[in-house]
Amino acid sequence: MPDxxxxxxxRRVLAALGGAATALTGGCLRRVRTxxxxxxxxxxxxxxxxxxADADPYALKVxxxxxxxxxxxxxxxxxxxxxxxxxxxxxxxxxxxDLFVMRLPPRHRxxxxxxxxxxxxxxxxxxxxxxxxxxxxxxxxxxxxxxRTDGADRADVLGELQRTIARTQPxxxxxxxxxxxxxxxxxxxxxxxVDLASPLGYLSLxxxxxxxxxxxxxxVTDRRATSNLNPLSVEFRRDGILTGLMYDPLxxxxxxxxxxxxxxxxxxxRDDPPVARVTIREGVTWHDGESLxxxxxxxxxxxxxxxxxxxxxxxxxxxxxxxxxxxRTSLVxxxxxxxxxxxxxxxxxxxxxxxxxxxxxxxxxxxxWGDRTDPAGIGGIDFGPVxxxxxxxxxxxxxxxxxxxxxNTPRESLVLERFDDHFLGSESVEDGGLxxxxxxxxxxxxxxxxxxxxxxxxxxxxxxxADVTATPVGARTVPRxxxxxxxxxxxxxxxxxxxxxxxxxxxxxxNPRVRxxxxxxxxxxxxxxxxxQGYGRPAVGPLWGTRWYPAEFAWAEADASPVTPxxxxxxxxxxxxxxxxxxEAGYRYDDxxxxxxxx
Amino acid sequence: xxxxSVLLQVAVVVLAMHAVCLPAVVGVDGVRGSLGRFRANxxxxxxxxxxxxxxxxxxxxxxxxxxxxxxxxGANVTPTIHALEGRFVSQLQSVATPPVTTYFSFxxxxxxxxxLVFPIAIYALHxxxxxxxxxxxxxxxNYLLGLVPYVLFVAYGPRxxxxxxxxxxxxxxxxxxxxxxxxxxxxxxxxxxxxTSLAATVAFLAYRFRSAAPRWLPLAALLxxxxxxxxxxxxxxxxxxxxxxxxxxxGSVELGLRLCDRSSREPSGSVTP
Numbered sequence: 001m002p003d004x005x006x007x008x009x010x011r012r013v014l015a016a017l018g019g020a021a022t023a024l025t026g027g028c029l030r031r032v033r034t035x036x037x038x039x040x041x042x043x044x045x046x047x048x049x050x051x052x053a054d055a056d057p058y059a060l061k062v063x064x065x066x067x068x069x070x071x072x073x074x075x076x077x078x079x080x081x082x083x084x085x086x087x088x089x090x091x092x093x094x095x096x097x098d099l100f101v102m103r104l105p106p107r108h109r110x111x112x113x114x115x116x117x118x119x120x121x122x123x124x125x126x127x128x129x130x131x132x133x134x135x136x137x138x139x140x141x142x143x144x145x146x147x148r149t150d151g152a153d154r155a156d157v158l159g160e161l162q163r164t165i166a167r168t169q170p171x172x173x174x175x176x177x178x179x180x181x182x183x184x185x186x187x188x189x190x191x192x193x194v195d196l197a198s199p200l201g202y203l204s205l206x207x208x209x210x211x212x213x214x215x216x217x218x219x220v221t222d223r224r225a226t227s228n229l230n231p232l233s234v235e236f237r238r239d240g241i242l243t244g245l246m247y248d249p250l251x252x253x254x255x256x257x258x259x260x261x262x263x264x265x266x267x268x269x270r271d272d273p274p275v276a277r278v279t280i281r282e283g284v285t286w287h288d289g290e291s292l293x294x295x296x297x298x299x300x301x302x303x304x305x306x307x308x309x310x311x312x313x314x315x316x317x318x319x320x321x322x323x324x325x326x327x328r329t330s331l332v333x334x335x336x337x338x339x340x341x342x343x344x345x346x347x348x349x350x351x352x353x354x355x356x357x358x359x360x361x362x363x364x365x366x367x368x369w370g371d372r373t374d375p376a377g378i379g380g381i382d383f384g385p386v387x388x389x390x391x392x393x394x395x396x397x398x399x400x401x402x403x404x405x406x407x408n409t410p411r412e413s414l415v416l417e418r419f420d421d422h423f424l425g426s427e428s429v430e431d432g433g434l435x436x437x438x439x440x441x442x443x444x445x446x447x448x449x450x451x452x453x454x455x456x457x458x459x460x461x462x463x464x465x466a467d468v469t470a471t472p473v474g475a476r477t478v479p480r481x482x483x484x485x486x487x488x489x490x491x492x493x494x495x496x497x498x499x500x501x502x503x504x505x506x507x508x509x510x511n512p513r514v515r516x517x518x519x520x521x522x523x524x525x526x527x528x529x530x531x532x533q534g535y536g537r538p539a540v541g542p543l544w545g546t547r548w549y550p551a552e553f554a555w556a557e558a559d560a561s562p563v564t565p566x567x568x569x570x571x572x573x574x575x576x577x578x579x580x581x582x583x584e585a586g587y588r589y590d591d592x593x594x595x596x597x598x599x
Numbered sequence: 600x601x602x603x604s605v606l607l608q609v610a611v612v613v614l615a616m617h618a619v620c621l622p623a624v625v626g627v628d629g630v631r632g633s634l635g636r637f638r639a640n641x642x643x644x645x646x647x648x649x650x651x652x653x654x655x656x657x658x659x660x661x662x663x664x665x666x667x668x669x670x671x672x673g674a675n676v677t678p679t680i681h682a683l684e685g686r687f688v689s690q691l692q693s694v695a696t697p698p699v700t701t702y703f704s705f706x707x708x709x710x711x712x713x714x715l716v717f718p719i720a721i722y723a724l725h726x727x728x729x730x731x732x733x734x735x736x737x738x739x740x741n742y743l744l745g746l747v748p749y750v751l752f753v754a755y756g757p758r759x760x761x762x763x764x765x766x767x768x769x770x771x772x773x774x775x776x777x778x779x780x781x782x783x784x785x786x787x788x789x790x791x792x793x794x795t796s797l798a799a800t801v802a803f804l805a806y807r808f809r810s811a812a813p814r815w816l817p818l819a820a821l822l823x824x825x826x827x828x829x830x831x832x833x834x835x836x837x838x839x840x841x842x843x844x845x846x847x848x849x850g851s852v853e854l855g856l857r858l859c860d861r862s863s864r865e866p867s868g869s870v871t872p
Contacts, residue, residue, distance in 0.1 A: 064761060453774070453777060
């Protein structure tokens with residue numbers, strides 16, 4: 001058809017121009033202007049930004065599959081792979097994306113993590129704080145409400161919240177993967193019983209026999225930690241395990257319950273709003289020998305809330321909050337020093353059961369970070385001023401954690417060593433509710449070696465040059481790991497699902513109806529079976545696997561997402577169904593191309 | 600050390616290839632007779648060789664910084680390259696069989712190292728220092744000119760763009776090789792293919808100076824062609840990168856010849872091939 005219509009329309013234009021040339025009548029010009037007011041129709045074009053195959057075993061394949069399904073429905077869909085640092089910069093700092101395929105950062109099974117991820121107060125904030133630009137007043141109310149309740153009430157609110165999110169789809173959960181790793185059992189033995197997705201896992205490792213100096217050697221595909229160890233950096237942090245081993249939080253989340261760590265104990269002295277007294281362990285020192293004081297704790301919460309610390313007091317000073325830990329620090333109103341071992345934490349309007357999540361941020365030394373509150377000269381963040389604290393590479397880092405920095409070779413390696421003055425060496429943390437296996441590191445040193453891809457990482461472990469792969473490896477390496485008797489295959493279910501994020505600031509994607517149709521063009525079951533070879537499962541929301549996950553969100557059968565059922569079967573889109581869904585949403589088809597609904 | 604053992608393997612194999620090919624190409628008498636020539640040549644091209652060393656050092660430094668710079672100023676052209684050529688590489692991979700993969704993996708790592716070093720050896724034994732000088736200058740030009748597109752464009756190879764269609768054959772069959780290639784190159788620098796451009800440079804030089812080593816030409820041509828195909832077969836490069844690499848090679852050789860002619864016009868009469 002277009003072969004006929006195109007010349008015809010060209011003839012019309014020529015005729016109009018001819019008419020204009022012979023008789024410049026006002027009526028004709030008016031007609032041209034009126035016509036020009038109508039936008040010419042263009043195909044809906046979406047680009048998915050994601051990681052290359054070297055950096056992540058699945059992300060690119062998932063993005064390509066999603067683009068293929070969108071393509072089948074007439075969308076001009078394409079995939080743009082880019083280095084992780086650049087991807088985070090473009091998506092989380094500059095909002096330069098249509099769609100992204102990434103894993104959510106860790107600890108997104110805590111329902112309060114949704115607060116920073118989706119609250120509209122963060123729609124313009126950098127980092128993993130509402131990167132979608134999503135704003136829904138009902139969701140805002142529910143996010144606030146879940147912070148103020150506990151028990152059955154909170155479950156009701158969270159159920160309602162998850163249903164609203166699933167209905168409006170600011171992001172689509174693609175697959176909840178299993179993290180696969182290869183480990184050698186000749187030097188460390190208890191790999192299966194430790195959780196390598198948490199710093200505590202590394203502190204629970206036990207030697208397998210031989211004495212003497214031991215280095216725990218990690219093979220990773222993520223090179224960023226070799227050149228930046230700033231816990232506040234958005235672009236350089238993935239899971240925060242290495243920085244987590246160097247910086248202590250007041251408490252650790254152990255299976256949904258926050259347990260004292262750097263804090264000896266805390267107790268609530270008031271409930272509405274909650275006020276807690278936190279006692280810090282005795283005699284804790286920083287890696288440079290200075291002692292860790294309650295002033296450092298108070299300073300940390302001030303710094304995370306505003307890394308400029310109020311600036312020089314001028315009129316144009318706006319707070320520059322840390323893009324990481326933003327959700328957690330928003331629970332806190334004020335932290336004040338009580339005596340030489342105690343701080344008083346006054347919380348915002350939250351329930352005492354939710355409040356302790358604020359204790360899981362890393363505590364930073366005032367004598368180092370106090371000098372980093374000035375605006376930084378360069379940086380990737382365009383909106384608003386940037387402080388040195390957010391852009392420093394923080395090498396060498398001065399923390400208080402069980403491991404201390406030794407040296408780094410950018411892009412190649414990083415070496416840490418055991419910090420012998422850490423409280424783990426003198427105190428048992430067992431009675432605080434932490435796993436009994438947690439203790440001082442079973443190794444003198446920890447080394448990180450960067451390799452190109454997951455299969456090379458597995459090979460290093462197989463060759464005895466590394467003890468474990470510390471970034472997830474793909475399912476395709478499983479046979480290789482299984483064949484080798486020296487290797488142990490570790491499979492842990494992960495709390496970091498792969499998600500498709502929508503930039504709802506962009507045309508088409510600002511329409512929840514369109515996002516729902518796009519979500520129903522995704523066959524999560526098929527992805528889990530083929531791309532992940534069974535090492536993953538589809539889910540509706542990030543709270544999958546927790547007690548807060550609504551029962552009706554369980555997947556009853558293949559292809560049938562309980563919220564956005566796949567418009568097709570077995571990974572093949574039913575083109576007619578997809579088209580009628582888009583037509584119902586006000587879109588048109590020009591041949592096979594989906595054309596914008598604004599005409 | 601896995602990396603060291605890979606390096607050692609490459610060194611041993613390349614040396615062995617020299618031991619076989621040197622007598623075959625130059626002849627045993629030729630090798631014995633021209634050792635004196637070698638010393639004179641080494642002396643006369645020493646400044647050029649130092650120049651190549653400097654270029655390699657600068658190249659390494661600039662490329663490390665260049666990756667950062669590329670993300671800042673460069674254009675991500677991967678989707679454009681894909682739009683240009685589509686699924687050519689995955690079609691090429693459809694003929695994959697284990698022996699073919701072994702051949703191309705061998706050529707990509709060992710054949711390439713041999714191809715770059717061997718002409719230096721035979722030209723060093725030649726009566727005239729011009730082929731050696733031109734070869735060193737052409738190598739340097741490849742590295743120098745290649746830097747420009749590396750900074751201007753960010754491009755991932757097929758294996759990092761369409762992994763469901765293109766397998767990363769080298770790194771799945773021989774993962775240790777990546778420890779070596781990772782030292783040499785970043786995975787965002789695939790346009791143009793430096794593997795292809797240097798291989799093609801050697802082939803073009805072998806043709807230009809065929810009178811100096813007539814038996815080297817067919818071997819060089821075969822190896823260079825295999826290397827160009829291997830970069831695509833192994834999923835590392837696009838056909839666009841390979842074509843750009845050939846253009847870069849032709850330009851480097853042409854420019855190298857002119858530079859050497861200009862600098863050595865007055866003294867030793869040049870032997871035109």
